[in-house]
Structures are given as C-alpha cells and as structure tokens.
Amino acid sequence: MKKRGLTIVILVILTVIIGVIVVDFLNNRPDRRGENPYALEVDQYKVVDPELISHKETRNFDLGLLIASDMSLYDRALYVSGNSSLVVIPLDGRPATMHEILPRATCLEVDQGNIFVGFSTYVAKYSHEGELLQEWPHLGESTVITNLAIKEDKVFVADAGNRRIVIFNREGEQEGEFEGKAESEAGHGFIIPSANFDLAVNSFGELWVVNTGKHALENYSDDGRMRGYWDKASFDIDGFMGCCNPARITVMEDGSFVTSEKGIVRIKIYDQSGELISVVAPPALFKKERSANEEGKAPEVCVDENGVVYALDFDRDVIRVFEPIESE
Amino acid sequence: MEKKDKDKDKGYNRRSFINNGVRLALGVSVVGTAAFTLQRSASGKDYVWQIDPFKCTQCGRCATECVKAESAVKCVHAYALCGYCDLCGGYFKPGAKLQTGAENQLCPTAAIQRKFIEEPYFEYIIDEELCIGCAKCVKGCSAFGNGSLHLQIRHDLCLNCNQCSIATNCPSDAISRVPASEPYIIKGNFTTEEES
Amino acid sequence: MLKKIPNLALILILFALLTGSFLQAQQRFPKPEFDTGYVQPDPTTPEPRAMALEYFDVLVLLAVLSLASWLAVKKRSRRGLLWLSVFSLIYFGFYRDGCICSIGAIQNVALSIFDPGYAISITALLFFILPLLFALFFGRTFCAAACPLGAIQDLVVINPVSIPSWIRKTLGFIPVIYLALSVLFAATGSDFIICRYDPFVGIFRMDGPFLMIFLGITFLLLGMFYARPYCRVFCPYGVLLSWMSKFSKWHLSITPSECIKCKLCKDSCPFDAIEVPVEQAYRTPEVSRKNLKRFILYIGLIPVLILLGGWIGSKSHIFLSRVHPDVYLAELMISQPELKEDEENLDIQAFLESGDTFEQLVDQAAVIREKFRKGSLVMGGFIGLALGITLMNQVVFRRREDYEPHKGDCFSCGRCMDYCPIDSQKSKGESQKLNVESLKLKVENQKSVKSKG
Numbered sequence: 001m002k003k004r005g006l007t008i009v010i011l012v013i014l015t016v017i018i019g020v021i022v023v024d025f026l027n028n029r030p031d032r033r034g035e036n037p038y039a040l041e042v043d044q045y046k047v048v049d050p051e052l053i054s055h056k057e058t059r060n061f062d063l064g065l066l067i068a069s070d071m072s073l074y075d076r077a078l079y080v081s082g083n084s085s086l087v088v089i090p091l092d093g094r095p096a097t098m099h100e101i102l103p104r105a106t107c108l109e110v111d112q113g114n115i116f117v118g119f120s121t122y123v124a125k126y127s128h129e130g131e132l133l134q135e136w137p138h139l140g141e142s143t144v145i146t147n148l149a150i151k152e153d154k155v156f157v158a159d160a161g162n163r164r165i166v167i168f169n170r171e172g173e174q175e176g177e178f179e180g181k182a183e184s185e186a187g188h189g190f191i192i193p194s195a196n197f198d199l200a201v202n203s204f205g206e207l208w209v210v211n212t213g214k215h216a217l218e219n220y221s222d223d224g225r226m227r228g229y230w231d232k233a234s235f236d237i238d239g240f241m242g243c244c245n246p247a248r249i250t251v252m253e254d255g256s257f258v259t260s261e262k263g264i265v266r267i268k269i270y271d272q273s274g275e276l277i278s279v280v281a282p283p284a285l286f287k288k289e290r291s292a293n294e295e296g297k298a299p300e301v302c303v304d305e306n307g308v309v310y311a312l313d314f315d316r317d318v319i320r321v322f323e324p325i326e327s328e
Numbered sequence: 329m330e331k332k333d334k335d336k337d338k339g340y341n342r343r344s345f346i347n348n349g350v351r352l353a354l355g356v357s358v359v360g361t362a363a364f365t366l367q368r369s370a371s372g373k374d375y376v377w378q379i380d381p382f383k384c385t386q387c388g389r390c391a392t393e394c395v396k397a398e399s400a401v402k403c404v405h406a407y408a409l410c411g412y413c414d415l416c417g418g419y420f421k422p423g424a425k426l427q428t429g430a431e432n433q434l435c436p437t438a439a440i441q442r443k444f445i446e447e448p449y450f451e452y453i454i455d456e457e458l459c460i461g462c463a464k465c466v467k468g469c470s471a472f473g474n475g476s477l478h479l480q481i482r483h484d485l486c487l488n489c490n491q492c493s494i495a496t497n498c499p500s501d502a503i504s505r506v507p508a509s510e511p512y513i514i515k516g517n518f519t520t521e522e523e524s
Numbered sequence: 525m526l527k528k529i530p531n532l533a534l535i536l537i538l539f540a541l542l543t544g545s546f547l548q549a550q551q552r553f554p555k556p557e558f559d560t561g562y563v564q565p566d567p568t569t570p571e572p573r574a575m576a577l578e579y580f581d582v583l584v585l586l587a588v589l590s591l592a593s594w595l596a597v598k599k600r601s602r603r604g605l606l607w608l609s610v611f612s613l614i615y616f617g618f619y620r621d622g623c624i625c626s627i628g629a630i631q632n633v634a635l636s637i638f639d640p641g642y643a644i645s646i647t648a649l650l651f652f653i654l655p656l657l658f659a660l661f662f663g664r665t666f667c668a669a670a671c672p673l674g675a676i677q678d679l680v681v682i683n684p685v686s687i688p689s690w691i692r693k694t695l696g697f698i699p700v701i702y703l704a705l706s707v708l709f710a711a712t713g714s715d716f717i718i719c720r721y722d723p724f725v726g727i728f729r730m731d732g733p734f735l736m737i738f739l740g741i742t743f744l745l746l747g748m749f750y751a752r753p754y755c756r757v758f759c760p761y762g763v764l765l766s767w768m769s770k771f772s773k774w775h776l777s778i779t780p781s782e783c784i785k786c787k788l789c790k791d792s793c794p795f796d797a798i799e800v801p802v803e804q805a806y807r808t809p810e811v812s813r814k815n816l817k818r819f820i821l822y823i824g825l826i827p828v829l830i831l832l833g834g835w836i837g838s839k840s841h842i843f844l845s846r847v848h849p850d851v852y853l854a855e856l857m858i859s860q861p862e863l864k865e866d867e868e869n870l871d872i873q874a875f876l877e878s879g880d881t882f883e884q885l886v887d888q889a890a891v892i893r894e895k896f897r898k899g900s901l902v903m904g905g906f907i908g909l910a911l912g913i914t915l916m917n918q919v920v921f922r923r924r925e926d927y928e929p930h931k932g933d934c935f936s937c938g939r940c941m942d943y944c945p946i947d948s949q950k951s952k953g954e955s956q957k958l959n960v961e962s963l964k965l966k967v968e969n970q971k972s973v974k975s976k977g
C-alpha cells in the first residue's frame with residue numbers, strides 16, 4: 001500500500017516536471033515576453049509643443065536608389081551628391097539630370113560659377129555641365145572632408161578628421177587654415193568627435209562654423225579669428241543634445257540658422273544670437289526607420305528665400321520639403 | 329539433459345550470430361554518421377559565441393538571458409571610436425547636465441567610470457565587475473554618440489554553452505558562433521562605412 | 525506631388541555604381557589626438573579556453589570509459605565504479621561546468637548533418653560517438669561512471685521503490701519522443717532543447733536561471749525514491765545507448781560464473797533492470813503459441829504504427845514549426861498586424877529594424893516550415909517504429925534461465941554484483957561446481973530458516 005502511494009507521488013512529480021518544462025517551452029515566445037527592463041527612455045524628449053512648429057511637410061522627392069551624401073540649393077534647383085553621381089533636381093518640375101562623379105563624394109557646394117565637390121580627402125571643381133575642371137591637392141591621411149562653404153573667391157573646407165577649416169581660393173590654392181583656437185576661454189578649438197562638422201556663409205558674408213563637441217556655433221573672420229559664438233547644450237527643445245550636434249546647419253536670408261540634429265532628429269530655426277525661433281520638423285517626423293543600427297542621422301538642410309526648408313533624410317533617401325505654415 | 333544443452337547451444341549460436349550482425353550494423357551506422365558529419369563539415373576549428381555589435385539592437389536580454397546569473401556579456405569600449413565627449417550619451421541620463429553623480433548616470437549599476445584626460449576630453453571606462461550587460465549605455469552611445477560602446481561576450485566569463493541561451497532569445501539574431509581564433513568582434517577594429 | 529527622378533536606365537546605372545561603392549571600404553573616423561600625448565587604450569579581449577584543453581577532455585573521457593568498462597566487465601568492482609563516477613562528476617560536472625556533454629552532442633551532430641553551414645567541433649563529435657561505441661561492446665559503462673548527470677543522480681539513491689513494469693515501460697517511452705523532438709528542433713536550427721532543459725548544469729555551475737535550479741533540485745529529490753529519474757524518463761542519449769547496449773558483446777553480468785537462481789540479487793537493482801528467469805510454467809506449448817501470435821500481430825502492427833506516426837507527425841508540423849522563432853514571428857505578424865506598432869514587442873521591433881522585408885521573413889518561414897514538414901514526417905514514423913519494437917519486445921520468446929541484467933536498461937552500475945553470493949568464491953574450475961552445489965544448499969537452508977522464522 002505504502003509502495004503504491006509512493007509510486008503515485010513519483011508519477012505526480014514526474015508529471016509536474018514535464019508540465020513545467022512544456023509550459024516554459026511554450027511560453028518563451030516573442031509576444032509573451034516582457035518589455036526591456038533596461039530600455040533607454042528618451043520619448044519625453046521627442047514631444048514638441050505644437051505651438052513651436054512653424055513648418056509643414058508638403059511634398060517630397062524620392063531619390064530611388066541614390067544613396068545621398070549631401071545636398072545644395074542653388075538657383076531653384078537641388079544638387080544632390082550620392083554614390084558616384086551628382087543629381088540636379090530643378091524645383092520647377094523639369095526632369096532631373098545626372099552627372100557621374102567619381103569616387104564617392106561626401107559633400108558639395110554650388111555657386112554661379114562652379115560646383116565644388118568634396119571627397120574624403122580632397123576637393124574637386126566641376127562646371128555646371130558636370131565636367132571635371134580641377135582636382136585640388138589631397139589634404140593628408142587623416143582628413144575627412146565633411147562640408148564646404150563658398151564666400152566670393154574663397155572656399156572653406158571643413159576637415160573633421162584634423163579638426164580644422166582649410167581655406168582655398170577658387171583655383172585650388174591653399175590660402176590658410178585654422179583650428180578655431182583662441183586665447184579667450186571659449187577658444188578651445190574645434191572639438192569634433194565624429195564626422196559631423198558643418199559650416200556656412202550667410203548673406204552678410206559671415207562665416208559660421210559648428211563646433212559640435214561644444215554644441216556651439218562660432219563666427220570666424222576670413223582669416224580664422226573667432227568673432228563670436230553661442231552655444232546651447234540641452235536635451236530640451238531649445239538646445240542641442242548628445243555629442244556632435246547640431247550636425248548640420250544652413251543660413252536663411254535674414255541670417256538666422258536652420259539646424260539639424262542627429263540622434264533624436266529635429267530641425268529647428270535659431271536667430272543670430274542663438275534664441276530658438278521655431279521648430280521646422282519635430283522628432284516624430286523622423287521616427288527611426290528600419291535598418292539603422294545607429295539612431296537617426298541628421299538630415300542635410302537647405303533653405304530658400306521663402307523660408308521653405310529642404311531636408312535630405314538619409315535614413316530614407318528622400319528629400320522632404322517643409323513649407324512655412326501661413327499665419328492667419 | 330544432453331539434448332537440452334545442445335538446444336541451448338543452438339539457440340545461443342543463433343542468437344549470438346544475430347547479435348553480432350546487429351552490432352556490426354549499429355557500429356557501422358555510428359561510425360558512418362560520424363564520418364558523414366566529419367566530411368560534411370570537417371573543421372579542426374572550434375567555435376565560440378559572439379555578438380555582432382552591428383546587428384545588436386540593445387534589447388536588454390543579454391543581461392537577463394545568459395545561463396549565468398551574472399551575464400557573461402559585458403559592455404566593451406572601443407576607445408578608438410570614442411569621441412571622448414564631455415557630454416557622453418552613454419554616460420549621462422538624457423537631460424542630466426554634466427553632474428557626475430551616480431543619479432545622473434545612465435548605467436543602472438554605475439559601472440562606467442569617467443576619467444578626465446585633458447580639456448575637454450574624458451575617457452569612459454567600463455568596470456566589468458559591475459556591468460551587467462544591459463546595453464542601456466550602448467543604446468545611449470549609438471543614439472547620441474559615436475557608437476563606441478558595444479556589447480561583447482567575455483570569454484573569460486562565458487561557459488561557451490553548446491547553445492548560447494542568449495542567442496536563442498536574441499531578437500536581432502546578433503549572436504552566432506565565431507571561430508575561436510577570432511573570438512571578438514570589437515567595433516573599433518573595423519573600417520566601417522563612414523557616417524555622413 | 526511626388527516626383528520620381530529615375531527612369532529605368534538611371535536606376536540601372538545607379539545600381540551598378542552602388543554595388544561598386546559598397547566594396548570600397550571607407551576610412552574610419554580618425555581618433556582624437558590629445559595635446560598631452562595621451563594614447564587611447566585598446567579594449568581587452570580575454571581569450572577563451574584553449575582548444576588543447578578540449579582535446580584533453582576527450583582523452584579524459586576515453587580514459588574514464590576504458591576504466592569503467594574494465595571495472596564493470598572484468599574487475600567487477602562496484603566500489604571502483606562508484607569512485608570513478610565521483611571523479612567524473614567532479615571533472616565533467618563541477619570542473620567543466622557540465623558542458624560539453626554527450627547528451628547535448630546529439631544536437632550538434634543533428635545540426636551538422638542537416639545544416640551545411642554549421643561545422644561541428646571534433647570534440648563534440650567524439651563525445652557523441654565514443655560512449656556509443658563503448659556501449660556497443662561493454663554496455664552502458666558511460667552511464668555507470670562517465671556521465672556526470674548519471675553520477676549525481678546515482679549518489680542520491682537512498683530508498684528506491686520498484687515501479688510496476690507497465691508504468692516503467694510507458695515512462696521509458698518518453699525519452700524516445702524527447703530524442704525525436706530534440707533532433708527535429710536541432711536539425712531545423714530551432715533550438716537545443718536538451719541543453720535548455722538540462723536539469724543539472726545549474727547545479728554543476730552553482731549558478732543559473734531559476735527554472736534550471738528548480739528542475740535540478742526536484743530531480744535530485746525525486747531521485748531518492750525513483751532512482752535516476754532523468755536517465756530513465758528523459759535522457760535522449762540513453763535511448764541510443766540502450767540500443768547499442770542491447771547488442772553489446774561483453775556486457776556486465778551479475779554473477780561471475782553460473783547463476784544459481786538464489787534470487788539474492790533480485791531486488792538489488794534500484795532501476796528494476798534485472799530480469800528474472802522465465803518460469804517453466806510460462807513455457808508451455810500453448811503459451812508459446814499465444815506468444816507467437818502476439819509476436820506476429822505486433823510485427824504486422826509496425827508498418828501501421830509507422831504510418832500512423834508519420835501521419836500524426838506531418839499533421840502536427842505546423843504546430844511544431846512554431847518553435848522556430850522566424851516562423852513564430854511571421855505568423856504573429858500576419859495574425860496580429862497591429863503588433864507592428866507595439867513599441868514594447870522587442871522581437872517585432874528588432875525585426876523591423878533589421879532591414880529585412882516582411883516578404884523575406886515569410887519566405888524564410890516557409891522554407892523552415894517545409895523542413896519541418898519533412899522532419900515531422902520522419903520523426904513521427906520513427907516514434908511509431910520505436911513503439912512497435914517496444915511492443916514486440918514485450919513478447920518473451922527467449923528462454924531465460926538466469927537472473928540477468930536487462931542489457932538495454934542496465935546502467936552497469938555494478939550494485940547487483942555485490943549481491944551475488946558466488947562473487948565471494950575465488951575458487952575456479954571443478955571446485956567451483958562443487959561450491960555451487962553446496963551454495964545452493966546453503967541458500968535453500970537459509971531460506972527455509974527464514975520462512976520458518
């Protein structure tokens with residue numbers, strides 16, 4: 001009798017063991033698992049007061065298979081550099097044209113005379129017909145050219161690898177360079193932790209350079225003396241967050257800045273002195289797309305005389321057009 | 329008596345004949361399986377488990393799914409990729425403003441040490457004793473920084489399970505067997521597609 | 525207005541250029557340079573355990589197996605086997621953390637047969653075949669002294685109860701199903717369930733997830749009354765070993781010479797592995813005829829069982845294939861598309877981030893399901909076959925006159941040998957025969973004394 005009881009106990013325990021295993025096995029399923037207890041919560045920083053938003057996305061240009069690297073706006077046409085090609089997209093609806101440029105361009109800048117294209121370590125000058133006119137000297141091993149700016153006969157080349165701005169004339173002769181160092185307490189020089197290093201010349205002829213490591217925009221004279229700066233490091237909407245922001249800038253007619261940030265992607269407008277004016281595109285519009293290990297890349301931004309912002313969304317390879325919302 | 333013995337012998341012989349035959353068959357099939365397996369995937373190589381940091385999506389399961397109570401996965405810093413930023417996205421909680429107090433740290437175990445190198449550069453060092461491999465800092469670093477922090481299975485801790493229990497649970501298929509001769513996939517050792 | 529630039533030619537050119545540009549590796553962003561000349565350290569990379577040591581493990585296994593076989597078959601020493609199993613427990617269990625083990629190696633072999641992309645390590649392969657080959661000649665000496673799982677269970681056997689044969693036989697069928705499932709899951713690259721539910725690694729490592737430790741402790745507690753529960757009710761490797769052992773050439777025997785049917789050893793086996801002689805009464809012609817009929821019936825049943833098993837298997841392949849994460853995910857996303865928006869569902873989010881399209885996932889799932897369809901069919905058939913053979917073996921045909929270990933079930937632990945009275949007689953040859961006779965008498969006397977008292 002006792003033995004019988006024991007046998008039953010044994011059988012019960014065995015059944016329980018099998019049951020536990022089966023239940024555990026069946027439960028370990030993607031939709032039955034909890035959320036990540038160690039998730040990094042940044043959602044609160046993605047919320048933007050709708051009052052601040054000044055622009056609305058109205059249309060976009062699909063770039064197809066082009067993996068774009070930079071964009072420039074000149075004479076009512078968008079110039080986009082991408083995998084070994086340069087695409088010119090007129091804004092009036094005429095068909096796009098394409099020129100082949102080799103190898104892979106990292107950036108470009110256009111003015112009435114030429115198209116300047118930056119490659120990783122050197123700059124080349126093209127005609128508007130896409131003809132290679134000049135290849136400028138290489139700038140050395142650790143050079144990573146991220147952006148160009150033209151001011152009359154000078155071309156400023158942002159070299160993120162060496163944390164410097166190199167000044168060329170239009171013929172490709174190097175006229176100087178500067179690292180943004182100054183005696184003042186702010187003059188630490190450029191701190192560029194990654195290949196995000198932008199610069200722009202505004203309509204008053206001022207050269208503005210982003211010191212991404214300091215979250216600062218700095219104004220330099222043509223020969224590289226710092227004349228002024230403003231900085232804003234903050235996760236809130238009025239500042240720049242993380243490292244290397246704002247990753248890209250451009251200037252409006254009135255001298256205010258359009259800034260574009262990576263990480264939590266957002267496009268904003270600041271006035272000359274660094275006060276936030278409005279938000280062009282909140283992070284919600286740049287919800288992380290599939291396939292990106294790193295969180296959103298900062299879109300390249302261009303702005304036209306009407307305040308329309310063109311944003312090149314690298315995660316989707318689309319140019320998105322943001323037009324100002326008409327205020328009643 | 330005699331006849332019985334004989335019978336028994338006969339039975340015995342027949343049985344041992346069958347036995348021998350089956351044994352031979354079984355032996356051949358075992359050795360055959362082995363030989364087939366060998367020529368199918370002959371490799372003197374050994375394999376260990378490793379995370380491909382380029383696939384990892386920082387889901388946090390590395391901290392919880394390892395068979396070891398304290399995960400064999402730790403955060404590894406590819407210093408060569410790091411921007412040595414003052415405002416490190418992997419070190420500070422979002423919104424924290426440069427106060428280095430533990431409450432401002434992203435890491436749940438305060439396993440990251442911040443070391444001043446020179447104005448304005450800071451080095452971030454992982455204390456592997458404390459790190460639980462939760463990937464929170466990795467997320468922060470890839471979101472706001474250069475992505476120099478990443479997870480790796482540490483082979484001094486890993487038991488090299490037959491089937492890595494994290495690998496079965498990894499939503500991104502980031503964990504696979506790699507040759508034991510190259511047991512790590514450290515981010516900084518790679519030339520990666522340049523960020524634009 | 526949505527404007528597409530490319531015409532077809534453009535796309536083609538772009539595509540050609542694109543593939544080219546991927547090949548050229550891009551320069552990494554240069555490290556910061558410090559004014560103070562500080563140089564960044566390199567991340568450390570502690571080495572995994574050296575391979576040479578794995579070969580050493582194989583050597584240890586070989587040595588243990590040889591020694592165990594010698595101890596069981598030749599030396600007939602329970603004590604030796606016991607100490608050897610303690611050694612194995614310490615070495616393969618606590619020192620080597622229970623990995624690598626022969627039981628789990630089944631899956632490595634299965635995976636490497638069906639997945640050409642997976643290269644099995646020589647160590648795992650040897651761990652898989654060595655014990656089988658030994659079993660083919662010497663019985664399950666691996667279980668006796670080399671298997672750490674067996675050893676830890678063997679040590680806790682305190683008060684084993686004997687279980688009715690039909691329950692034992694039924695329970696004994698579970699390992700066959702477990703084996704079939706684990707091979708199916710391993711071959712399809714879904715999961716290594718043997719490793720996942722290995723109850724003792726948690727104890728060997730003194731660390732592990734709750735379920736593992738819980739199972740381990742439960743098994744050990746259970747093992748005090750139901751000896752070696754994992755071995756008898758779960759171990760899939762035991763199935764293979766038992767097939768081999770059934771046809772082993774030199775299996776351990778209870779008595780060193782001739783069985784005197786003293787029944788002393790009858791209850792000595794904690795695993796109910798000793799078979800008693802088939803009584804004369806059962807060997808009457810009509811019983812034999814009945815047996816023959818049953819035998820023929822069962823033989824005829826085997827193809828039916830195979831077909832039935834195959835049919836059930838292929839019917840359940842859809843269910844089984846859900847074990848593979850890809851299939852599960854694909855089904856989940858089809859049945860509940862709204863989950864795509866669920867930020868909390870890590871697996872779906874991770875998939876969406878991976879850059880693969882949904883169609884790719886579905887195709888992938890279809891391929892895996894197809895593997896499952898074939899695999900489940902074979903698996904079902906196999907289970908049917910095994911069931912048939914088990915039934916067939918129920919029919920006792922062979923005259924058994926001695927007390928013998930059941931070669932398939934016996935773990936060669938050697939306990940019973942100590943119970944055989946003949947073992948103590950060191951004399952050989954003629955005198956032995958006499959001794960046997962006198963022993964018989966002695967035993968009879970003892971018995972009658974007992975029954976009187």
Ligand code: SF4
Nearest residue numbers: 384385387388390498
């Ligand atoms: S489980 Fe996979 S995705 Fe999640 S943290 Fe680990 S490696 Fe990354």
Ligand code: SF4
Nearest residue numbers: 435459460462463465
């Ligand atoms: S945040 Fe997580 S992964 Fe990073 S150091 Fe801390 S414990 Fe380790």
Ligand code: SF4
Nearest residue numbers: 394486487489492493
């Ligand atoms: S192999 Fe085992 S010990 Fe190593 S990380 Fe995976 S689960 Fe942890």
Ligand code: SF4
Nearest residue numbers: 667671674755759762
């Ligand atoms: S039956 Fe399995 S677990 Fe038990 S001793 Fe044998 S191989 Fe090990």
Ligand code: SF4
Nearest residue numbers: 793934935937938940
């Ligand atoms: S040797 Fe075999 S029959 Fe004898 S006690 Fe051990 S398991 Fe039982």
